[in-house]
Amino acid sequence: MEISELSKDLKPISADTRADLVELRLREYLANKELRTGDVLPTELELSAALGVSRNVLREALSRLRMLGLIESRKKRGMVLTSPDILGSFERVLNPQLIDTTTLQNLFELRLVLESGLADLLFLRKTEKNIEELEAIVDNEKFIDDDVFRVNSEIAFHSKLYEITGNDTLKRFQVMLLPLFDFVLKNENRSVKSKVSHADLVQILKEGTKEEFVIGMREHLRPHFELLQK
Amino acid sequence: MEISELSKDLKPISADTRADLVELRLREYLANKELRTGDVLPTELELSAALGVSRNVLREALSRLRMLGLIESRKKRGMVLTSPDILGSFERVLNPQLIDTTTLQNLFELRLVLESGLADLLFLRKTEKNIEELEAIVDNEKFIDDDVFRVNSEIAFHSKLYEITGNDTLKRFQVMLLPLFDFVLKNENRSVKSKVSHADLVQILKEGTKEEFVIGMREHLRPHFELLQK
Numbered sequence: 409m410e411i412s413e414l415s416k417d418l419k420p421i422s423a424d425t426r427a428d429l430v431e432l433r434l435r436e437y438l439a440n441k442e443l444r445t446g447d448v449l450p451t452e453l454e455l456s457a458a459l460g461v462s463r464n465v466l467r468e469a470l471s472r473l474r475m476l477g478l479i480e481s482r483k484k485r486g487m488v489l490t491s492p493d494i495l496g497s498f499e500r501v502l503n504p505q506l507i508d509t510t511t512l513q514n515l516f517e518l519r520l521v522l523e524s525g526l527a528d529l530l531f532l533r534k535t536e537k538n539i540e541e542l543e544a545i546v547d548n549e550k551f552i553d554d555d556v557f558r559v560n561s562e563i564a565f566h567s568k569l570y571e572i573t574g575n576d577t578l579k580r581f582q583v584m585l586l587p588l589f590d591f592v593l594k595n596e597n598r599s600v601k602s603k604v605s606h607a608d609l610v611q612i613l614k615e616g617t618k619e620e621f622v623i624g625m626r627e628h629l630r631p632h633f634e635l636l637q638k
Numbered sequence: 639m640e641i642s643e644l645s646k647d648l649k650p651i652s653a654d655t656r657a658d659l660v661e662l663r664l665r666e667y668l669a670n671k672e673l674r675t676g677d678v679l680p681t682e683l684e685l686s687a688a689l690g691v692s693r694n695v696l697r698e699a700l701s702r703l704r705m706l707g708l709i710e711s712r713k714k715r716g717m718v719l720t721s722p723d724i725l726g727s728f729e730r731v732l733n734p735q736l737i738d739t740t741t742l743q744n745l746f747e748l749r750l751v752l753e754s755g756l757a758d759l760l761f762l763r764k765t766e767k768n769i770e771e772l773e774a775i776v777d778n779e780k781f782i783d784d785d786v787f788r789v790n791s792e793i794a795f796h797s798k799l800y801e802i803t804g805n806d807t808l809k810r811f812q813v814m815l816l817p818l819f820d821f822v823l824k825n826e827n828r829s830v831k832s833k834v835s836h837a838d839l840v841q842i843l844k845e846g847t848k849e850e851f852v853i854g855m856r857e858h859l860r861p862h863f864e865l866l867q868k
Contacts, residue, residue, distance in 0.1 A: 427701055435730060444735050464694075468701045471657055475702045476731050491738045494745075497727030500665060501706050505674050508721045514807035515724075517759060521808065522748075525755030528856070528863050529747060577744035578751065622852055626758070633758050 430461055430469035438478065438489065449479060449487040495580050504587050519585055520632055522578070523566065527621045529573040534613060538572045542610045549606065565606050600631040660691055660699035668708065668719065679709060679717040725810050734817050749815055750862055752808070753796065757851045759803040764843060768802045772840045779836065795836050830861040 434455075437443075449455070456466040470487070473479045477492035504512070545564050552558050563586060570582040604627040612621045626633075664685075667673075679685070686696040700717070703709045707722035734742065775794050782788050793816060800812040834857040842851045856863075 428705070431705065435733075439733050439735070442735055445738075468698060471698045472702055472705045475658070475661065475705075476727060478731060478733075478736065489736060491736055491741075492731035492733070494728065494731050494737060494741055497706060497731065498724065501708060501722035501724050501727065503665075503669050503708075503722070505669070505672055506708065506719060506721055507724060508675075511721075511724055511807060514805045517803075517805050518752075518808055518811075521755040521759060521803075522751055523755065524758065524852075525751040525753065528754065529751060529866075532863075532866060573747075573751075575744045575747050577741060578748055581748075619853070622754075622856070623849070626852070633762075636759075636762060 426461060426465045427468040427472070430459055430465055431472050433459060434469055434473060435478075443489055445489055445491045447489045448485055449489065451486060495577065495584065498581075499584055502584055502587065515585060516632075517636065519582070520629055520636075522582070523569070523629060524622075524626055526569060526573060527618050527625065529575060529578075530569065530613060530621065531618045533574040534572055538568065539610065539614050542568055542572075542606075542613070546607045546610055600634050602628050602630050604628040656691060656695045657698040657702070660689055660695055661702050663689060664699055664703060665708075673719055675719055675721045677719045678715055679719065681716060725807065725814065728811075729814050732814055732817065745815060746862075747866065749812070750859055750866075752812070753799070753859060754852075754856055756799060756803060757848050757855065759805060759808075760799065760843060760851065761848045763804040764802055768798065769840065769844050772798055772802075772836075772843070776837045776840055830864050832858050832860050834858040 443449075450458070452463060452466060452470070456463050459466065470479065474481075475497065477490055477496055479487050480490045482488045501507075507515075542565065545561060545568060549558075549561050552561055567579075567582060567586075570579045573579065604624045606628075609621070609624055609628060612624045616624075673679075680688070682693060682696055682700070686693050689696065700709065704711075705727070707720055707726055709717050710720045712718045731737075737745075772795065775791060775798060779788075779791050782791055797809075797812060797816075800809045803809070834854045836858075839851070839854055839858060842854045846854075
């Protein structure tokens with residue numbers, strides 16, 4: 409077909425764009441109707457008629473909502489709203505090769521901010537058992553003279569701290585960010601050493617105060633924070 | 639069709655399940671092949687043949703990757719890998735009506751942890767201009783005698799702090815968590831008052847030390863932390 413001068417700047421609306429739009433409309437619909445977990449969605453037939461789109465486009469959008477954990481198909485009941493796994497799709501995109509450097513840097517800072525702020529939850533929820541587990545990790549460190557083991561122990565120690573917070577979202581978030589440790593360690597400034605070791609932190613957690621822990625953790629992270637200044 | 643005794647526990651493999659599987663395989667493929675932003679994916683024809691699935695199922699999975707910001711269709715080049723918007727899909731699921739109470743509670747704690755840990759970034763990146771902006775917000779608070787304005791000012795103040803960190807990921811994350819303020823304020827313990835106000839925090843940020851700010855912010859958040867103990 410000949411495209412006239414006037415219409416040549418109009419771009420064709422692709423199926424993707426329509427799926428984007430339908431997905432957005434459906435999410436707005438869920439929010440505006442104040443639908444809750446367990447509520448049943450209209451049928452595909454109704455939805456595609458109401459939105460004026462083909463079943464294919466509708467299904468594409470529904471498939472996205474299903475991936476996000478917002479809906480589920482239930483036998484006989486149809487599509488039902490579900491409580492989404494809020495970190496599920498975050499997890500799906502955390503491919504360190506694809507994330508741009510600024511975002512990697514931002515996530516690294518985010519981790520520093522989180523760890524600087526853990527003290528209150530740690531003192532609220534620490535138990536004898538998990539302090540013993542921290543001590544076991546620290547005891548093992550004495551025998552480490554290998555970079556791989558050092559990194560693993562670093563990960564084990566900080567992961568255990570997140571675990572002690574008793575906050576599963578926080579803990580999972582930290583596990584997801586672990587692939588960034590490589591990025592961190594590559595940039596590590598070995599000339600700056602912290603005066604507060606893992607063993608010191610455990611000691612404070614065991615017998616010190618929250619305030620001492622806040623100060624200790626910030627000193628422990630200081631070499632990382634100093635890197636940020638550059 | 640008659641279903642024999644032996645096979646009746648076998649559940650049919652739905653199209654959803656296949657899209658889940660294809661989506662997972664494609665993500666694994668991107669990670670294992672160490673593909674990077676800008677690399678071109680094989681055509682739909684090749685992918686569906688290699689995976690042994692229909693074009694429809696493949697397209698459903700590709701549509702999900704497109705939504706996650708992992709791929710883009712480019713004219714003439716085909717499907718190209720893109721740098722994902724890591725918070726995009728997180729944003730999509732943050733419907734407070736659908737998120738379960740435990741997760742809401744976890745996110746609230748996450749926010750407290752983040753704010754307790756902001757001091758280093760704030761002192762690293764504060765400028766005269768953004769301290770003036772904080773002062774303007776605080777000045778306005780004197781005239782507030784209305785709950786809605788109080789909440790708005792609360793939001794404006796804390797949002798500005800995140801902005802000063804210069805970390806866009808952190809800032810966006812905080813904006814996304816704003817709908818949770820309702821949840822927070824509903825649960826607020828009005829009997830516990832903090833000794834450190836917004837005005838005090840600005841004063842410390844302006845003329846005090848990082849350490850004073852850490853202590854001040856923790857005192858400012860204390861009424862929230864005390865709620866957690868229950």
